Amino acid sequence: MMRHPLLSVKDLRVEFPTRRGALTAIDGISFDLREGEVLGVVGESGAGKSITGTAVIGLLEPPGRIASGEIRLKGERIDNLPPAAMRKLRGKRIGMVFQDPLTSLNPLFTIGDQIIETIMTHLPVSEREARDRAVALLEEVGIPAAGQRLSAYPHQFSGGMRQRVVIALALCAEPELVIADEPTTALDVSVQSQIIRLLQRVCRDHGTAVMLITHDMGVIAETADRVAVMYSGRIAEIGPVRDVIKSPSHPYTIGLMGAIPSLTGDHDRLTQIPGSMPRLDSIPRGCAFNPRCSLTMDRCRVERPDLIPAGDSHAACWKLLETEGAGR
Amino acid sequence: MLAFTIRRLLQAILVMLVVALISFTLFRFVGDPVNQMVGVETTPEQREALRERLGLNDPILVQFGRFIAKAAQFDFGTSYQFRQPVAELIGRRLPATLELSFVSAVFALLVGIPMGVYTGLHRDSWLSKLFLSISLIGISLPTFFIGILLIFVFAVTLQWLPSFGRGDVVQLGWWSTGLLTWSGIKALILPAITLGLFQMTLIMRLVRSEMLEVIRTDYIKFARARGLRQRSINFRHALKNTLVPVITITGLQLGSIIAFAIITETVFQWPGMGLLFLQSVQNVDIPIMAAYLMLIAFLFVTINLIVDLLYFRVDPRLRVERAAH
Numbered sequence: 001m002m003r004h005p006l007l008s009v010k011d012l013r014v015e016f017p018t019r020r021g022a023l024t025a026i027d028g029i030s031f032d033l034r035e036g037e038v039l040g041v042v043g044e045s046g047a048g049k050s051i052t053g054t055a056v057i058g059l060l061e062p063p064g065r066i067a068s069g070e071i072r073l074k075g076e077r078i079d080n081l082p083p084a085a086m087r088k089l090r091g092k093r094i095g096m097v098f099q100d101p102l103t104s105l106n107p108l109f110t111i112g113d114q115i116i117e118t119i120m121t122h123l124p125v126s127e128r129e130a131r132d133r134a135v136a137l138l139e140e141v142g143i144p145a146a147g148q149r150l151s152a153y154p155h156q157f158s159g160g161m162r163q164r165v166v167i168a169l170a171l172c173a174e175p176e177l178v179i180a181d182e183p184t185t186a187l188d189v190s191v192q193s194q195i196i197r198l199l200q201r202v203c204r205d206h207g208t209a210v211m212l213i214t215h216d217m218g219v220i221a222e223t224a225d226r227v228a229v230m231y232s233g234r235i236a237e238i239g240p241v242r243d244v245i246k247s248p249s250h251p252y253t254i255g256l257m258g259a260i261p262s263l264t265g266d267h268d269r270l271t272q273i274p275g276s277m278p279r280l281d282s283i284p285r286g287c288a289f290n291p292r293c294s295l296t297m298d299r300c301r302v303e304r305p306d307l308i309p310a311g312d313s314h315a316a317c318w319k320l321l322e323t324e325g326a327g328r
Numbered sequence: 329m330l331a332f333t334i335r336r337l338l339q340a341i342l343v344m345l346v347v348a349l350i351s352f353t354l355f356r357f358v359g360d361p362v363n364q365m366v367g368v369e370t371t372p373e374q375r376e377a378l379r380e381r382l383g384l385n386d387p388i389l390v391q392f393g394r395f396i397a398k399a400a401q402f403d404f405g406t407s408y409q410f411r412q413p414v415a416e417l418i419g420r421r422l423p424a425t426l427e428l429s430f431v432s433a434v435f436a437l438l439v440g441i442p443m444g445v446y447t448g449l450h451r452d453s454w455l456s457k458l459f460l461s462i463s464l465i466g467i468s469l470p471t472f473f474i475g476i477l478l479i480f481v482f483a484v485t486l487q488w489l490p491s492f493g494r495g496d497v498v499q500l501g502w503w504s505t506g507l508l509t510w511s512g513i514k515a516l517i518l519p520a521i522t523l524g525l526f527q528m529t530l531i532m533r534l535v536r537s538e539m540l541e542v543i544r545t546d547y548i549k550f551a552r553a554r555g556l557r558q559r560s561i562n563f564r565h566a567l568k569n570t571l572v573p574v575i576t577i578t579g580l581q582l583g584s585i586i587a588f589a590i591i592t593e594t595v596f597q598w599p600g601m602g603l604l605f606l607q608s609v610q611n612v613d614i615p616i617m618a619a620y621l622m623l624i625a626f627l628f629v630t631i632n633l634i635v636d637l638l639y640f641r642v643d644p645r646l647r648v649e650r651a652a653h
Contacts, residue, residue: 057553059549059552059553087552087555087558088555089555090552090554090555091556092555095553095554096550096553098549098550098553100546103545103546103547104546104547104550105547105550106547106548106551106565107547107569107643107644107645108568108569108643108644109565109568110644117556117560118554118555118556121554121555121556121557121560122555153644153645155644155645166550170553170554173554173555
């Protein structure tokens, strides 16, 4: 029997119906995630990174909905599960970490209450076992004196500590996949890398795969195995981190890489991609990036490119066909 | 926490002193108490003697001090019209009003909160729309009209429930209760609904709008992402976060329920303080009016104090940080 990837997304389309017709937020994206793998998802705000994550865990805010495509977890479709079945899967098989740890925890319940309730919802354990497990988890994510801190309320923790608690909460029922939606964006710069390293370590120890949504290329370079670059609701380029960073193929990725300041000496001005990402209701014909691209050809303005192999990665750019001389 | 309680207690005492001053000035400036007490044919000498005996010739401050000292012992003097101690009159009427108010408040909470949660969670269901329409009626119709409407339907037409009075009461010490007899409970239903309907709709709308706000927060999204049970998310995680404003409003409203039971008591001929107060206004019975004022102020102040302390129970962020870290 063929081994299924842990998560497999095929031709996913997410739409938001509005009075003036449906807006397509995600337009036919496909990617796989293997067990224990860390997939970075990068892109500007509004590229559809977060929506992809919420679609996978089944928490799209109505009226947003999956219009077509499928999402499979270990081969089983999960995008059309009834709400009750999906509820059981959340937390148990797919966990999620949100952006802002200051608002992710319920202010009126102790940390212990929140972890123990989550554990007992998903695992057949007694309250005592759940408590022991909660203490072990808090220790694992680096909360000192975890046993006493169970009875503390969220406001008694700092931002970084709260994000550690959030990570413990997302992992407390041993999910196979964690979707981390900009887990460090709201944090102080000084604790960002600590939290990223913690997330990476804990997930490696538990064999949990991570879909790491961020706009920080540095974080991706440090943590991810593979990276998907999103632009205007589509994947512009996807491949192993090393390849995408060292030799990006898509002009947009090249632009992104040029915008990262380097520590190694050269004091050139950072490149900047002119213009901004199109709004959902005015995505240009052809390649959505064509108005900002310096290499636009006639074809780019008419026909939309699919992912084309480029070395070990894939990029959605017509230029690839040209350079390889394989153009039709 | 203790310092807070003491501070609030001092504030409460200050408020009570101000109200006492107002009650006291009623005696001084609304008519002449001596005129109220004596007959037409009393001679000026007799009046002056009475004035002296009542201490009305003493300096104002001394009189006020005496008023407070007596009020603190529940001595509000003698009613002009009933010739009985005011404290006794009110004490006899108080249980009826408090029972009515309490049952109304419980009704408003037990019905209003679930309706608010439901309409907050299912915004577009037809049942929510029905509840909201009903609540509009509750808010817009005057209390006396609702009372008369209920009497017409349930007492006159259907003849299920009595239209006036308290039914049979049982005496427990000085407290007379209608809650222990079947006829007492039946007599309580219509007035309690009449009095509580407005509060119920208010609470329902308040809980609804708070719920709408809370279910959009990150911690509710995160609770969903952890796969917690829907019921736990709605009634544990979300509802508790709506409670601070609900407690505030309910506390204030409970005070108003007691104070403004007057209309309901009139409509249902309920033998409570409201009815007594109306009679005392008609007869310029100042001792009763003054005592009523003091009592209502006392109830408001007490309820507010309880509300402030309840905040601490509900919201840990208000509690004083423990020294542990």
